[in-house]
Amino acid sequence: MIEGSSSLWDREPVFVRWRVATWEHAALHPKSHGFTSRLRESQRLLPEDMTAPIYALLAEAEALVARITEPVPPFDARLLRDVDADDGGRNLNEQVDRLFSQNFRDIMPNWSVEVAKAIGTNRLEIEQQVRSFAALGIPRDDFAIHYGYRLCVSFIRGRDADAKVATHRSLLMGCQANTWQPGSMRDAFDALMR
Amino acid sequence: MIRTISEIIDELRHIPRATWSGSDPTIPPVLRPPALADIDLACHTPVFDDAGFDLPTSLQWYEAITAISQRLKQDGDGRVAGGPVGIDALAWYASFHDHSTAQWGIYIPLSSLPLLDNLQLSGLGLSRPERWRLAWDVLVAHEIVHFAVDYACAWFELLFHAPIRRALCDRITAGLAEGIFTQQSNYLEIEESLANGHVLRKVAASAESTVAQTLRDFIRGQPPGYRDGESAESDEGLGKIAAETLRSYLAVWSSGWNIDPGNPALDFTHLIPLDDDSRATCPVWVINDLETVGLPRDAVRLITCVQRIEETKTFRKSLRRLHRDQQQAWCRLKGELVSAIPNGADFKKWHPEGVWSVRVNNSVRAHLKQPHPDEALQPWLALDIGGHTKMGHD
Numbered sequence: 156m157i158e159g160s161s162s163l164w165d166r167e168p169v170f171v172r173w174r175v176a177t178w179e180h181a182a183l184h185p186k187s188h189g190f191t192s193r194l195r196e197s198q199r200l201l202p203e204d205m206t207a208p209i210y211a212l213l214a215e216a217e218a219l220v221a222r223i224t225e226p227v228p229p230f231d232a233r234l235l236r237d238v239d240a241d242d243g244g245r246n247l248n249e250q251v252d253r254l255f256s257q258n259f260r261d262i263m264p265n266w267s268v269e270v271a272k273a274i275g276t277n278r279l280e281i282e283q284q285v286r287s288f289a290a291l292g293i294p295r296d297d298f299a300i301h302y303g304y305r306l307c308v309s310f311i312r313g314r315d316a317d318a319k320v321a322t323h324r325s326l327l328m329g330c331q332a333n334t335w336q337p338g339s340m341r342d343a344f345d346a347l348m349r
Numbered sequence: 350m351i352r353t354i355s356e357i358i359d360e361l362r363h364i365p366r367a368t369w370s371g372s373d374p375t376i377p378p379v380l381r382p383p384a385l386a387d388i389d390l391a392c393h394t395p396v397f398d399d400a401g402f403d404l405p406t407s408l409q410w411y412e413a414i415t416a417i418s419q420r421l422k423q424d425g426d427g428r429v430a431g432g433p434v435g436i437d438a439l440a441w442y443a444s445f446h447d448h449s450t451a452q453w454g455i456y457i458p459l460s461s462l463p464l465l466d467n468l469q470l471s472g473l474g475l476s477r478p479e480r481w482r483l484a485w486d487v488l489v490a491h492e493i494v495h496f497a498v499d500y501a502c503a504w505f506e507l508l509f510h511a512p513i514r515r516a517l518c519d520r521i522t523a524g525l526a527e528g529i530f531t532q533q534s535n536y537l538e539i540e541e542s543l544a545n546g547h548v549l550r551k552v553a554a555s556a557e558s559t560v561a562q563t564l565r566d567f568i569r570g571q572p573p574g575y576r577d578g579e580s581a582e583s584d585e586g587l588g589k590i591a592a593e594t595l596r597s598y599l600a601v602w603s604s605g606w607n608i609d610p611g612n613p614a615l616d617f618t619h620l621i622p623l624d625d626d627s628r629a630t631c632p633v634w635v636i637n638d639l640e641t642v643g644l645p646r647d648a649v650r651l652i653t654c655v656q657r658i659e660e661t662k663t664f665r666k667s668l669r670r671l672h673r674d675q676q677q678a679w680c681r682l683k684g685e686l687v688s689a690i691p692n693g694a695d696f697k698k699w700h701p702e703g704v705w706s707v708r709v710n711n712s713v714r715a716h717l718k719q720p721h722p723d724e725a726l727q728p729w730l731a732l733d734i735g736g737h738t739k740m741g742h743d
Contacts, residue, residue: 168604170530192531222611225600226593228537229521230530234604236611316529323605326525327516 164324170232170311171224175213178285178294178303185284192231201273208262209304216251216306223247232311244310251308255301259294267296354630357503358445366512371447375636377458378432379420380413382641391635391653392689393489393628396696397478398650400703409643417464422570435541435575439465440488442495446514454632455492459649460642469567473560478698481649487564489633490551494544496631497621502598504620513598538574539597543590546581547623592617647722655686657728658717664731671713671734678710679734704732714740
């Protein structure tokens with residue numbers, strides 16, 4: 156029974172939210188500042204085969220987050236599964252940062268040349284559009300990948316989000332107490348406890 | 350074979366909040382009939398008859414087409430008020446968690462068949478009854494996944510002694526932490542992807558290419574979640590989406606107890622009963638709501654069994670000429686037809702005047718004459734039986 160294990164169910168949940176940011180999406184949708192909630196929603200400016208290794212890194216980073224978190228629909232955030240939330244969060248951030256710490260040159264030797272070829276005469280216009288995403292403009296060979304592509308992970312503790320999600324118990328019951336909420340006097344107190 | 354549902358339901362009732370009273374599943378959520386409609390149990394593989402069917406030109410029909418097409422098509426997000434969207438606007442699954450043992454199951458309004466036909470399938474080179482059967486198969490293939498997930502969920506509930514499904518339903522409907530987290534849809538998107546993936550695996554995979562492409566386009570045009578059916582089409586994709594679906598139900602328990610359902614070595618498809626035997630345990634209810642869309646009550650005729658067959662003199666004479674094994678095959682088939690039309694019987698209309706053909710075995714066919722609609726209680730007449738060629742089947 157939930158009620159019997161108070162120490163466990165009174166534990167605070169940690170929500171994890173991530174956003175994918177790419178300069179390509181920023182160039183196509185300047186108002187988004189390059190951010191999307193999932194990689195599959197990020198639109199591409201450059202040919203897919205050209206940037207495949209970079210998008211593979213983004214997919215790997217998303218998979219890392221998905222691996223140690225659980226989907227908690229209907230929210231866009233996920234729940235951190237790790238018992239030690241602080242360690243779990245730190246480890247996750249370190250792993251994600253490590254993925255994007257290489258330079259463009261490390262994974263694509265002719266990055267700048269290929270980009271110049273792909274965007275052609277539109278360079279100035281694109282640089283204007285991505286300005287709010289990256290003040291220096293289009294990433295170059297010697298830039299780290301996270302300059303142009305990154306996964307931004309944030310952690311939200313239940314108590315900082317809302318009293319209704321402050322603990323595992325409250326998240327499950329939809330309120331801090333066991334009674335009433337969420338619907339019509341908790342469906343007439345669960346049909347008078349059946 | 351899966352455990353009897355009634356045993357599971359009985360055990361669920363011992364778990365606080367695991368079962369509750371949901372909305373009346375017999376009332377179609379989008380096209381509401383003015384009065385109570387007839388509801389009957391149907392088998393999973395019915396045959397359709399369109400004798401006398403004319404495509405309506407009434408205002409009711411066009412209103413129904415508009416209402417359904419708006420719900421079927423792709424929207425900006427899944428938070429749509431006023432009832433279900435996507436394929437669930439045409440059929441729905443009523444869970445045994447929140448419905449009585451006499452009410453749970455898959456519900457299919459008869460009007461959904463000509464509506465889906467008109468909106469998506471009419472360009473296919475199939476006869477109308479074949480298109481209705483295709484529409485039926487699509488709807489059942491989608492809804493059966495909701496049953497399978499419901500079943501898997503019940504297992505976890507018995508294991509954890511916790512109201513897992515209820516917690517998810519409450520989170521979705523209660524608007525928890527609104528303004529802090531973004532609520533994506535008012536349904537579980539990933540489960541809809543799984544369900545539409547099953548449509549592609551079960552129906553499109555065995556259909557000819559034009560049918561498969563039509564179904565693919567139909568799925569791609571639906572709201573978020575529904576439109577990602579192709580991600581669950583491959584075995585690998587199905588495994589991933591099934592795992593994510595069950596993880597969505599288990600999230601809080603997994604987080605609380607440090608359970609690791611995301612381990613890539615686990616295969617959750619084994620917990621989701623989608624084989625034919627398991628399918629058969631889920632009741633399918635048919636709602637005759639045809640008048641709601643401006644059609645006569647008998648415009649879509651559903652043949653689920655042939656309860657009484659009277660053999661004519663000619664038939665008996667032809668039967669005597671057959672080998673003993675073939676005579677026995679006919680007796681077996683006749684017995685099976687009393688309760689359902691067996692899979693593989695290839696039961697199809699042979700002549701517009703109500704003559705139907707049925708496959709007795711590999712080489713033998715029989716022709717049956719359907720009673721006139723006004724004499725529905727009369728038996729079917731077995732007209733003739735014989736080899737494939739003799740019966741005119743090339």
